Amino acid sequence: MKAGAAVGRRAGITGKRWVFISTLAIMGLLLFVPSFHNDYINLTFRNILMYAAMSYGWNLIGGYTGYVSFGNVAFFGIGAYCSAVLSKTGIDNVFADVGLALVMCALFAIVVGLPILRLRGHYFGIATLGVALGLTDLANNLDFVGGSGGLNLKQADQAHFYLYYYAMWAVTLVCMLATFFIARSKLGYAFVAIRENEEAAQVLGISPTRYKVIAWALGGMMGGAAGAVFAPANGFVDPGTAFAVDNNVFPIAMAILGGMGTASGPFIGALLLSGVNEILQEKFLWLHSLFFGAIIVLIVVFLPRGLMYLVGLRGGVRRWLSDLRAFRV
């Protein structure tokens, strides 16, 4: 709690309480998505949940600990490949998939994290990007994971199609709740203390390296779990899908838009961005990326600190405009 005092009120660390409760309520509603019996809706929401889980993973290291990673897709890819390799050896069980992904991602995070988490700021970011790119190239060149041709998994029948939706839902819910409880624990305060001032945190007796590796590993496990469910649901894994650029950038964009360092931000961001993307894709097949990009530009220009800023804003439009003015030159 020593570190906590520097951070501020308890409610501040996970965001507004009513927002989180609403988020949980929406999560509850999403449990009924399969009852539409519509494959398109099912797939769309499964993707939203997947991005939300990855965004939670990024949020722990990037949002709470303040170490902006550009390579969290590495964990998603590891998770996806864990499932693919298990399926190749004849094991098609989503619990085994997630279990293996959690173990592998945690190990990978510790081995890679110990050297690169010594780097600060942009240098850490570029190192993580390097890790993700290196893994992509490695996956392209390793024969036992199918090389650039990828691996086929057991094709999901209709019953499994819904099963994977629930699995993804469960993964996302666990990520959300884990973020909420971690943030309110001593662990979360340590993360935030490192974000606010690493030297001061160290003086308070927090070992930065240890807590940074923990945040990086926990976040990595979240991304890995999402990947482990994605692979069998998708039925196919190759380096292009497992380490897709979108899977790297979207979760970051979602966390920023929803609100970094909050327990509801990633989910809200995922819902919003994926929702907008889906609608645009349906309306303008050709130019949807143009409008999608333009909408993100507008959001960043008018809400550079994400939606959670708007929720916590006191002082109305005048305050908002004066805050915006502080960002321009």
Place this chain on the structure above:
Amino acid sequence: MQLFLQNLVNGILSGGILALVALGFSLVYGIMNIINLAHGAYIMLGAYLAWQLFTSFHVDPMLSVPLAFVVLFAFGYVVQRTVINRVVRAPVLATFLLTFALSLVFVTIALFIWTGDTRGVQTSYAGANFTLAGVTVPWAKLLTLVVALVITGLLYLWLHRSKTGRAIRATSMDVGAAQMVGVRVAHVYGITYGLGAGLAGAAGALLTLSYPLTPTMGDPFLIKGFVVCVLGGLGSVEGALVGGLVYGIISSFATQFDVTILGQHLSGTGLQDVVALIVLLLVLIVRPRGLVGRATA
């Protein structure tokens, strides 16, 4: 020895263009703290400009290089003044997301105008090369390297000798102090971003000589530029040059890497970037501020 020399030359040849790509990225990053994810899109736009001029009017891509620089400089200046300057002091991730969205817009527009088909520029000297002491050197790549080095040199001189160049460097050191002595920061930021885009455009026009064109062709160069500028040290011309050459040489030698572990054959040609990235990680661990970077707080 022959092989060693050939690899060295190949590395230097491909490193020159990487240095040019990284230079614009590094300036924008080092001076305004913007991770410019639209850099790849500017490379692509410069390349398509050169391609269009070549296809419509038979203009040699080499002649399009200055034009691509000017056009993209103006474009970048306008983008910075109208959009990015509005949030340039926000946390770095805001501009990160903003430039990502801008790049999405530019790439989609390019896809609309030029379609997703792979294009290429076929010059008369495309396949020509000469041999010196047993080392084969393609003319197009040598020309690219020379132009890249000339641009880098001119930029260095301009940044250090001209009034605007000094204003840019002053702004990167201390915005408040620069403002106090009369630097118009909004304008300087516009020029800096314009330079970044212009250098990317010039690099794109040069790349048409040896690379195929697609609307997403900038992505790998964006990532390599990112790596190179960190490898060399952020925000400095020397850093980008050293980083680019080192990256080029390492990935060139990596093609010789060829091992079999546990029956798994690993060939270096597919793993060039992995080797270069491992070197990057090692460099960062030993020198956290890059090869040329200074240890300032």
